[in-house]
């Protein structure tokens with residue numbers, strides 16, 4: 001899959017494509033049933049590839065930054081970052097009725113209980129989405145508390161919809177609610193969270209801009 005998030009920045013585009021390929025690799029590792037000899041051979045090739053990438057390395061992932069088009073982006077983010085193999089990546093958009101939403105499909109790689117998504121993975125997605133709902137209201141903050149109610153096992157391999165909305169603020173504290181649901185709206189995991197805007201962000205913003 002080609003992800004074009006970086007118009008006019010061919011190296012970053014190539015990095016995002018590489019991250020997508022690594023996601024496919026991770027899926028393949030989670031599901032492979034090839035024999036021991038082949039596993040050992042592939043491990044050797046991957047070790048060589050890892051060395052090539054480490055030939056020039058940074059100490060932190062791609063940063064939270066202002067892109068050339070003036071928008072904020074975080075290609076290294078563990079949930080949304082197209083350049084981060086760990087990320088789905090989650091594509092978050094403004095919801096028509098307010099708040100934010102994202103369509104997502106978890107993968108077998110995300111298994112916790114047999115046949116369902118790990119609760120920590122669901123919590124991570126909800127944490128991020130609630131945070132973006134708060135940010136969309138102009139109050140970006142760090143998670144202070146996150147409470148999740150798991151109402152039903154979250155399946156992988158099935159289209160799901162995650163939504164969140166900012167509910168209220170008091171000073172630097174903001175609250176948001178969200179859920180991961182089936183496309184018909186049936187909630188599977190619901191969350192509420194408190195986000196605190198660090199005092200420094202009030203002057204400089206989360207990207208230090």
Ligand SMILES: CCCCCCCCCCCC(=O)SCCNC(=O)CCNC(=O)[C@H](O)C(C)(C)COP(=O)(O)OP(=O)(O)OC[C@H]1O[C@@H](n2cnc3c(N)ncnc32)[C@H](O)[C@@H]1OP(=O)(O)O
Pocket residue numbers: 072127128129130131132135140141142143144145171172173194196197198199206
């Ligand atoms: C455009 C962008 C897009 C970007 C959109 C990005 C979305 C990303 C979403 C993912 C977010 C994360 O995962 S963030 C990662 C996980 N979270 C963290 O690592 C946070 C670590 N904790 C901290 O950095 C800090 O403790 C903070 C920032 C949370 C608070 O520090 P602080 O700013 O010094 O707060 P402080 O002055 O003590 O308190 C201010 C008020 O908040 C309350 N308060 C403080 N912490 C907590 C808490 N944990 N739980 C309850 N309440 C708390 C205090 O009681 C006080 O209330 P009162 O006395 O005024 O009533």
